[in-house]
Amino acid sequence: MSHNRLRACLKSALLFAIPIGMLAVFAQPSRTLPDSIVVFAPHPDDEVIGCAGIIMQALARGARVKVVAITSGDGFPAAAAGVTHKPVDQVGPDDFLALSRLRETESRNALEILGGKADDLILLGYPDGDLGNLYESTDDKIIRQQFTQKNDTYALIKKDFHTFVHGKPAPYRRSYVLGDLVELMTTLQPTEIYVTDETDAHIDHRAAFWFVRDAAKQVGYKGAFYTYLVHGLPSWPFPPGVTPNQPFESRKVDGEVAPRALPWPPPRRVPLTLEQAARKLKSIQAHNIPVVGMPEHQSEMESFVKSEEVFWTPARRSVIRR
Ligand SMILES: [Zn+2]
Numbered sequence: 001m002s003h004n005r006l007r008a009c010l011k012s013a014l015l016f017a018i019p020i021g022m023l024a025v026f027a028q029p030s031r032t033l034p035d036s037i038v039v040f041a042p043h044p045d046d047e048v049i050g051c052a053g054i055i056m057q058a059l060a061r062g063a064r065v066k067v068v069a070i071t072s073g074d075g076f077p078a079a080a081a082g083v084t085h086k087p088v089d090q091v092g093p094d095d096f097l098a099l100s101r102l103r104e105t106e107s108r109n110a111l112e113i114l115g116g117k118a119d120d121l122i123l124l125g126y127p128d129g130d131l132g133n134l135y136e137s138t139d140d141k142i143i144r145q146q147f148t149q150k151n152d153t154y155a156l157i158k159k160d161f162h163t164f165v166h167g168k169p170a171p172y173r174r175s176y177v178l179g180d181l182v183e184l185m186t187t188l189q190p191t192e193i194y195v196t197d198e199t200d201a202h203i204d205h206r207a208a209f210w211f212v213r214d215a216a217k218q219v220g221y222k223g224a225f226y227t228y229l230v231h232g233l234p235s236w237p238f239p240p241g242v243t244p245n246q247p248f249e250s251r252k253v254d255g256e257v258a259p260r261a262l263p264w265p266p267p268r269r270v271p272l273t274l275e276q277a278a279r280k281l282k283s284i285q286a287h288n289i290p291v292v293g294m295p296e297h298q299s300e301m302e303s304f305v306k307s308e309e310v311f312w313t314p315a316r317r318s319v320i321r322r
Helices: 003-016 020-027 046-060 077-084 093-113 131-136 161-166 174-188 203-218 274-285 297-302 315-321
Strands: 036-041 064-071 121-126 192-196 224-228 251-253 256-258 268-271 308-311
Touching: 036 046, 036 174, 036 203, 046 064, 046 093, 046 192, 046 224, 046 268, 046 274, 046 308, 064 093, 064 174, 064 203, 077 093, 093 121, 093 274, 121 161, 121 174, 131 174, 131 203, 161 174, 174 203, 192 203, 203 224, 224 308, 274 297
Parallel strands: 036 064, 036 192, 064 121, 192 224
Antiparallel strands: 251 256, 268 308
């Protein structure tokens, strides 16, 4: 779906409250709509770490694919320092915005490597590092991100989603994050959703799961719901390194089974060909922010290149938990 068509659809949905899927069905009664895959990434790069194979395979079979970056990764001081060649303790709001612009650009480039188009990347522009605070904010207060000093959504290589649809940014409030996700799901009518797992060590990744799960519940989503793991505990992934000939493995680390709190084998394993694994590596390498003091950052991301991608289906489990 082109960006203009997306906007037109969104406006239709807002003004007339007509499900977009119904409009499409009426317009083309004899055609079955292709699958609609939506990959939610808390930060630019998570989408390819977890789902590059899913994205390229879906695009190759003609499915619609959208990547939704919930934040632009603007809360990472060591990366802002690396991008702007400044000491970490001297980076300011403009430096975090420079990082944000770079990370948005990298996500777009990575998606194009996988066969997607720039329009397939949707930027929500919520604050990196604060998704957990937003989710837990029971009073729906506005949050100001400490690094960019922003308190409403933005994106730098295109309009952020809320501004694109509503003509003005959304305040950093819990209800707006959820509202944007509900609006996206209503419009895109996904048949498969992917988001980071709620056992992830990074709070933004867990909060992304909670928000997407809640939005899915709110719209009565009936499609497939998969999670992917990035910052697995106590350590992840295994085996280490780029191993396109080897699947992911569970291992014991200091007496504890990794990945923690997730079933192994995972309920869904999607094989990648060597060519697909090579393309996944390229898409990860398109994310190349220099991170001061973390020389292993890039190789850790590349360690997600395996002979497969693995997913969990936690919907029932989390419905019980929360
Ligand atoms: Zn992330």
